[in-house]
Amino acid sequence: MAVETVDTLVIGAGQAGVAMSEHLGKAGVPHLVLERGRIAERWRAWRWDSLVANGPAWHDRFPNLEHAGDPEAFPGKESVADYFVAYAEKFKAPIRCGVEVTAVAALQGRPGFRVETKATDAPHGAGGVIEARRVVSATGPFQRPIIPPIVPETAGLLQIHSTGYRNPAQLPDGAVLVVGAGSSGTQIADELLRAGRRVFISVGPHGRPPRAYRGRDYCWWLGVLGKWDITTPPAGAEHVTIAVSGAYGGNTVDFRRLASRGMGLVGRADGFKNGVMTFAPDLAANIAKGDADYLAVLDEADAYIARNGMDLPPEPSARVILADPACVTDPIRALNLKEEGITTIIWATGFALDYSWLKFDVLDRDGKPKHSRGISEVPGLYFVGLPWLSRRGSSFIWGVWHDARFIADQIGIQRSYEGYTPAAPAQAKQA
């Protein structure tokens, strides 16, 4: 049976795969995108019902298409997914859904890759082998949910990762402990509190930028202050999560305000024994560092406004920090889950990568691809959409579009070398 061939195979049709397809198409590179689910599957299937984009519609988009509706609003997850479907249609992206890539290995004796696939959705896809001259992995920055091995499955309560959370009604009655205070953890905890649940949140090191300051959204400040373009994480901040939210019209995440509404704040979860969960003595320090990060953004914004002679309304109220609540001054170091009525733990503890399908020695000791701006050490193998691929914005909607353009450009350069045939065979001249 004839093997299907293609110049460039893109794996994954999230925002990274869609952007990649647009740029490859514009560069005239024949290509195919394989997606095991639907376009933007993770926006639809891995996010809770009420999730909205963390950035406003004017910002969280590709340059060539605006979101429908109010540009200042934060679009819901289905709307974001629909946006990428519309975008793919606009550029007639050659996307084949319902096909999972199960293995990518080098062809022997000639350049390119043997790609094994299987159908995940029989009516729409087909499995089999494809040979590709190049492969671009666009399989996501957040691939495998991580739950730290702290509480055993036998502990007698529901434990889910934030990717499994949908809405408050899905959970059994009772109090909820949310572990992790990045954007997912804080938004889920807030939703549960508003639904009348008793909620505890375990707060680790975090940044909590202002949602908006002096009339401009944080995404705008990141842009004009050059922060989306930072090429490496600031020293010591590699694992610091960012707590930001577009929910309920967009508000600055403020743990003291959450506490004043009844949420229990605890430090980093660090152990579990005999039904009692323990927490590190780091809550006050984590909150203080979050404040410092917040105030530093205000300082930088003020300096930018002064430097550029801008007329933006002063906002002194943004600098008012509430007094520490009792759970910060007298921290809870242990919670007996049963006595507190906690029936659910939601682990908003992040993700790992999963390249089990990649049959190459191209990962570092942490399982991360070795690459430079997405160009791997294996000729013809590229990555797009990874955190910090080229800059801070790389794993976000607006940033991945620019990285994809760079990679398409690199592929075009290689194709022109490959397509070169000299008018007459080159001969080395003798000196």
Ligand SMILES: Cc1cc2nc3c(=O)[nH]c(=O)nc-3n(C[C@H](O)[C@H](O)[C@H](O)COP(=O)(O)OP(=O)(O)OC[C@H]3O[C@@H](n4cnc5c(N)ncnc54)[C@H](O)[C@@H]3O)c2cc1C
């Ligand atoms: C809760 C949450 C909220 C976020 N909110 C925002 C936001 O508001 N704004 C923003 O800019 N960013 C946001 N992000 C970050 C980022 O934009 C998203 O993670 C986005 O989904 C990444 O897009 P991607 O295309 O790189 O990867 P993904 O969306 O993960 O897409 C990868 C695709 O590859 C497919 N795939 C994987 N393996 C295979 C395989 N072997 N074969 C075939 N297909 C495969 C998957 O099915 C998936 O569709 C958020 C992230 C999370 C976790």
